[in-house]
Ligand code: SF4
Ligand code: SF4
């Protein structure tokens with residue numbers, strides 16, 4: 001998967017036609033073969049843009065910064081990223097007319113060891129679902145088949161008390177840095193409720209229960225909204241398997257709430273917006 005030339009050409013043309021103020025893409029980090037997000041404002045810098053299977057980050061996260069707010073933005077999105085863009089549009093965080101979307105029919109991205117990432121192995125929506133132009137060959141899948149990750153399925157099969165004990169042990173390693181939240185495109189709140197807690201790393205009052213509580217609160221705010229881009233896991237210094245929380249929520253919601261999968265359908269609001277008193281509630285963790 002290499003769309004470097006096409007993306008450079010598209011960005012050049014958008015700048016030449018005066019259609020964008022900034023282009024958000026990927027560039028090489030300069031010291032190994034990994035990439036980082038880049039915000040290009042000068043058309044002379046378009047040659048820095050790259051796109052390969054190392055273009056791992058979800059760039060929609062950069063639509064919530066002051067660098068892009070109220071600007072006309074060119075943006076590259078893979079399938080998962082495009083779902084979060086759909087949600088940002090539905091939740092009135094960005095205006096569609098301000099964004100020129102270069103969609104990718106994604107073949108998957110790789111980790112540091114060159115292995116396809118787990119979310120890509122189990123990807124249900126590889127083609128960008130919102131775009132102004134689409135690069136690559138569409139997967140051709142016109143019906144959605146839900147795929148549960150093997151590790152999430154294994155956890156679902158153990159008793160609730162054991163599952164809770166497992167989560168508490170694993171998430172004890174959280175250092176409350178909030179990198180997960182800041183790297184999530186769907187955590188854009190100006191004031192986050194989790195920041196209102198006093199038990200943080202910074203005031204010396206971090207405890208397992210406080211960290212666990214913060215992560216559970218966070219995961220519930222992403223329930224029915226998480227698009228499995230794994231930006232949060234890539235940012236986590238403790239390498240916590242955060243997808244276990246999100247994918248567990250996703251599978252419960254898909255099964256119980258009209259096969260809801262976040263951001264796949266434009267203007268489809270999150271599962272919590274569709275709350276009905278008839279909804280089942282016997283699955284709560
Ligand atoms: S999860 Fe799907 S769309 Fe996202 S990077 Fe992996 S293969 Fe591409
Ligand atoms: S919670 Fe993580 S995987 Fe889900 S949308 Fe946010 S950054 Fe992506």
Ligand code: SF4
Pocket residue numbers: 181186187188189191192193194217218221222
């Ligand atoms: S955790 Fe909840 S309140 Fe905090 S930024 Fe995310 S969505 Fe907003």
Ligand code: SF4
Pocket residue numbers: 173174175176177178179180181215235236237238239240242
């Ligand atoms: S990034 Fe990791 S360590 Fe930091 S708050 Fe999130 S889960 Fe905890």
